[in-house]
Amino acid sequence: MAVDDQPVPVFPKPVTLRDVAARAGVSVATASKALNNQGRMTAETRERIRETARSLGFRPNSLAQSLLRRRSFTVGLLTNDTYGRFSLPLMSGISDALVDNGVSVFLCNVEEDPRLGQLHVEAMLDKRVDGIIATGKRIDRHLPVDLANLRIPVIYAFTQPDPDAVAFVCDDAGGARLAVEHFCRLGRRRIAHVSGPASFAVVHARAQAYRDVLAENGLPVTEPLLGPWSEAWGHEAVARLFDGPKLNNGRERPDAVFCGNDQIARGVIDALRERGLGVPGDVGVIGFDNWEIVAEATRPPLTSVDMNLVALGREAGLTLLSLVGGQPAAPGIRKLPCRLVVRHSCGHPLDG
């Protein structure tokens, strides 16, 4: 048995253009041209080469192509979003936009670790990615890496480290308007706002839009309640709004609550139910993020502002592609509109 005892290669060698050319009886140059619809040759030659390639299962080696073209048809997506609530829809949109152009996406979760971030960025640079999309959790929450001066195009989604960068974010103020105006249209008059920590820029943007809409509609403005992005905070906020002495100079309890995210909204809805207050009967509730897995599980299902992350990802992907292609892109923030997904937590228009 010693004679054929050499280790058998488990996986066969891939077929190269050379193999195709040899089999078809032409040079590699001709074979290449035949397959790429370039150069001049008889239709029969072209077709014969193509048929040979097909029958051999030839697939061009993308590494060799990339080396020559100085483009790898590869981009990197950098994120620190552990649960993927933001990054996955984004990824989906990016991938959508790119896969048809033959571009694949490296996903790198760098957590909050600068060393890990550095490691991933260097790995991507070495692999000659054509560009990088960096996404944070919120616009003012940055990744623990410096992507300036990277000699490849970088696009930011959901974050913007400096004004010269190209960034895509959703229109938080617009989204908040959507929600509050929806309440107004339904005849709600005493609209509260329970949101996230003051350290987030989006919290202020949304709060301002909330105040603006109320003012435009001649409704009383109560100061937004700020706290953590959690269900528990939703509970506590309801306690503050509904249990204490009447707020706001003796005015009535709220008949609507606009929440900073769906988890807070969930807490609010649960807390209201526990107090015997009906949603949407007594109080309407709107969330933010439209995280389906939460929004559809609340009772009743939650009306929520959707940030259109898939579309945002698609835009970011396409823009990166044009940047890679040499098209210039104006630096700055591009705000994409949000969308209100109406479920059952707001009810129908109230009577005058």
Place this chain on the structure above:
Amino acid sequence: MAVDDQPVPVFPKPVTLRDVAARAGVSVATASKALNNQGRMTAETRERIRETARSLGFRPNSLAQSLLRRRSFTVGLLTNDTYGRFSLPLMSGISDALVDNGVSVFLCNVEEDPRLGQLHVEAMLDKRVDGIIATGKRIDRHLPVDLANLRIPVIYAFTQPDPDAVAFVCDDAGGARLAVEHFCRLGRRRIAHVSGPASFAVVHARAQAYRDVLAENGLPVTEPLLGPWSEAWGHEAVARLFDGPKLNNGRERPDAVFCGNDQIARGVIDALRERGLGVPGDVGVIGFDNWEIVAEATRPPLTSVDMNLVALGREAGLTLLSLVGGQPAAPGIRKLPCRLVVRHSCGHPLDG
């Protein structure tokens, strides 16, 4: 100004080994050897070349290396898990295990679309990934692509399309044992099981373990209640268990519920509270998946079975690596142990 009006290249050309060699006054061969600690040369020469490389910011072109070494240091992760509940922790583990070896991961979400799956697989094959990890949502939920006969190594995580494949899954039966035995240890006697649809293999594996543990402990077995993987089903299951005429030949209501996932558990906890039943006082609850965002938001926080997905991902990544390196791997399923994460939904041991 017309004289320098030519379009300025936005991004400078990367520095190559050639540049380094020229700058250091040696041949590319010598430069390569200097940087890779190969060949023979004076220590000064080596150090001079290295210093030159450093100062020029040289990074070897991974494409060229890959072409030569016939390895791209790249793997693909194929998934159809839209929310990333399973795929992201897995990804995290895989990435962890691979990034230190300079391997990057292409993430491809193929949804349930065979065309998309095909597209992504071909893109990855063209890019010469060294291997593929395929992950489904559950062991008997397969991806809409055929990865057999792919001429590169494939590893499955959380799914196993055929017995010849190498697959990593978590030990569902073991996880269920962990939960039910925990209840037993705490003195719970009437333990119910509310799980997912009968069409999932894991549902049966866990149910059988549930029955086994009860039998071993001489406790009454009630047939598991099967339904969708949703909070709403948790509510309904509680209605069936606690509202109707007493089940099981007049035996008492359950004092513990082992749930098939955390969402069901959340529904169960909420439904119990609405009936005035205390958790963990009157009824203990354990979930499955340990999806922190759910498990930590229930009141009280949910004790849950963790599938150790990060570790599973790490194992899968390392195994793929060794497969790529030519080491053989025995086909079949490798079951990795689960782990019980104790929070507050089970309480302390009951007396007698």
Place this chain on the structure above:
DNA sequence: CTGAGTTGGGAAAAGGTTTTCTCTTACAGG
């Protein structure tokens, strides 16, 4: 001074593809 052995470093091929340039052959027009 000669021959063997060692040392430092370079030339060249390989990896797979694309592209430019060149070469041969055939054919039409004069």
Place this chain on the structure above:
DNA sequence: CCTGTAAGAGAAAACCTTTTCCCAACTCAG
């Protein structure tokens, strides 16, 4: 019959790195 042109196809360079093989120069013993 001769020249010019176009068609069809191949040779070779380029992309960048690694690795094998080879060469020149030097050291040292005899």
